Amino acid sequence: MYESMLKLLQDPHSREALTLQVREQNGDEILEGELLCDSSGEKYPIIRGIPRFVSAENYAENFGFEWNLFAELQTDRLQNHNLTHERFFEEIGIKPEDLAGKRVLEAGCGGGRFSDVVLEAGAEVYAFDLSNAVDKNQEIHKGNRNLNLVQASIDGVPFAHGAFDLVFCFGVLQHTPNPAGFFQELVPFVKPGGTLTVDVYAAHPKQLLHWKYALRPVTKRMKDEQLLRLVERAAHAFVPISRQVRRIPRIGKALSRLIPIFVHDGFMGKVPKADEERWAILETFDALSPAYDRPRSRRAVQRWFERAGFTDIETFNLNNALNYGRGRCPSNVGS
Numbered sequence: 001m002y003e004s005m006l007k008l009l010q011d012p013h014s015r016e017a018l019t020l021q022v023r024e025q026n027g028d029e030i031l032e033g034e035l036l037c038d039s040s041g042e043k044y045p046i047i048r049g050i051p052r053f054v055s056a057e058n059y060a061e062n063f064g065f066e067w068n069l070f071a072e073l074q075t076d077r078l079q080n081h082n083l084t085h086e087r088f089f090e091e092i093g094i095k096p097e098d099l100a101g102k103r104v105l106e107a108g109c110g111g112g113r114f115s116d117v118v119l120e121a122g123a124e125v126y127a128f129d130l131s132n133a134v135d136k137n138q139e140i141h142k143g144n145r146n147l148n149l150v151q152a153s154i155d156g157v158p159f160a161h162g163a164f165d166l167v168f169c170f171g172v173l174q175h176t177p178n179p180a181g182f183f184q185e186l187v188p189f190v191k192p193g194g195t196l197t198v199d200v201y202a203a204h205p206k207q208l209l210h211w212k213y214a215l216r217p218v219t220k221r222m223k224d225e226q227l228l229r230l231v232e233r234a235a236h237a238f239v240p241i242s243r244q245v246r247r248i249p250r251i252g253k254a255l256s257r258l259i260p261i262f263v264h265d266g267f268m269g270k271v272p273k274a275d276e277e278r279w280a281i282l283e284t285f286d287a288l289s290p291a292y293d294r295p296r297s298r299r300a301v302q303r304w305f306e307r308a309g310f311t312d313i314e315t316f317n318l319n320n321a322l323n324y325g326r327g328r329c330p331s332n333v334g335s
Contacts, residue, residue, distance in 0.1 A: 001051055003028045005148045008126065008163055011037040012053055012156035018044070044158075050134055053152040060175070062289040063110060064131035065224040070282045071111020071136045073275065077120070078140075080272050084113045091324050092168060092197045093314070096121040102165040105189050107154055108172030112137035119146055123166075126159055128152040154182045161188040167196045170324075174201040175290045180304055187308045190329040196310065199324035201295035206320050208295065211260050212287045219288035227289055228281075234261050235280040243276075262287060301325040 009018050016037055024032040035044040035051055045052050072078045076085050089096065100122035109115050109127035115137055118125050126148045127137065134151045141147045152158050154169070154176065167190050173179040179200055190196045201207065219227055238261040245259065246252045256263065262283035264271045271279045287293075298315050301323050305313040310327030317323050 001030050001046060001049060001148065001150075002145060003030065005126075008148075008160045009035065009051070009150075009158055010160055011040065011042060012152065012158045013037075013042070014040055015161070016040075018158075048135065048138075049149075050138060051150045051152075051158070053150060053156055053158050054130060056132065058130055058153075059177075059291040060130040062131075062224050062291070063129070063175075064133045065228075066282070066285060066289065067111030067131070067133035068136045069228075070278075071113065071133070071140060073278060073282060074111070074113040075116050075140060076113075077116055079275070081270075081275075083271065085117050088114055088117045088170070091170065091199060091326070092166065092195070093326055099123040099166070103163065105157075105159065105164040105167040105186075107157070107167065107169035107186055109134065109137055109149070110171070112140050114168070114170060115141065115147060119144055122146075124148075126150075126164070128157065130154075154185050157185065157189060159189060162191045164189050164191055165194045166190075167194070169198045171199065173198055174294050174296070175292050176294075177292060179294055179296055180300070183304045184308065187329075192329055193331045194329050195326055196305075196308075196329065197324065197326040198301070198304075199322055200301060201293070202317060202321055202323045203295035203297045203300070204320040211258070213293075215260070215288055216293060220291060222289075224289065228285055231281050231284045231288070235277050235284065239263060239277045239280050296323065298323040298325075 006020055010016060011018055014037060016039055018035040019038055020035060022030055022033040030046055031049050033046040074084055076082050099118060102123045104118050104123045104125050106115055106125060106127040109129045110133045115125055115127050124146050128150045130153045134149045138149055150158055167186050169186060173182055176182040183198060186196060238259050242256045242259050242261060242263045245256045248255060261280050264279045298317050302315045305325055305327040309330060311330055313327040315325040
């Protein structure tokens with residue numbers, strides 16, 4: 001972390017400012033040390049340049065394992081695709097130039113696929129994740145002074161309330177114990193007039209009857225390494241079959257969804273054919289490994305924003321697979 005991040009850091013419980021104790025630094029970059037809450041005596045370690053507000057062992061361990069392996073695959077700048085850029089700007093509903101100079105909070109940053117897009121647009125990014133995927137994010141963006149990373153949970157965000165022009169949370173809420181409650185935890189961090197954008201798996205019969213829900217009671221309890229090996233073998237066997245089935249006129253795409261492997265079907269963009277099997281491994285592991293998988297309806301997403309008092313609310317459904325919404329924080333909040 002850089003010393004400049006201290007101005008926005010707060011104890012996630014008392015909301016008090018934190019005191020910095022440095023053990024190792026390089027210029028103004030703090031490599032090792034502690035953040036202290038003077039009133040409670042709570043201490044939060046800074047390890048490998050990242051403040052840690054949660055235990056290393058938590059329900060998101062599978063995501064740390066996943067993104068340390070696959071983060072580069074989804075990062076446009078490092079690959080021959082534009083998938084993350086296109087998805088991000090479709091969901092937030094603004095142009096890249098509108099982000100320049102803005103302060104952005106990313107909830108659940110993983111290995112940094114969306115961090116990369118926001119940084120490229122010229123924003124100041126504050127990002128956190130419950131898992132150790134933050135280490136991969138730091139590795140990919142090493143030396144970028146506009147990226148400020150912490151390891152923390154959505155129900156314990158260690159930043160100042162009302163400090164962010166944009167707060168977004170993509171690919172995360174369905175994997176929390178309480179999607180509606182965790183949405184509400186993000187609301188205070190949006191500044192008056194700022195925007196909040198989230199997405200969540202769609203609670204649609206087509207999705208809820210998917211084969212992954214038959215397998216998850218077993219796969220979510222498997223060790224990550226064991227599940228990965230199983231998925232790799234399945235991808236090697238089933239991706240070629242899926243390709244052939246998809247060529248059947250009219251019914252091929254629907255039939256291919258019965259094959260127990262996720263093959264990127266283009267609804268969020270098209271992946272290079274050479275990377276298709278690796279994407280299948282990533283997306284299948286991502287579907288089968290999380291502790292929680294809790295889809296929500298588009299109407300539920302609408303209600304989240306309404307109950308939070310947001311205005312200019314818009315909600316969308318993408319291919320019956322994803323619901324996303326965005327809204328504006330009233331400018332009179334706190335007045």
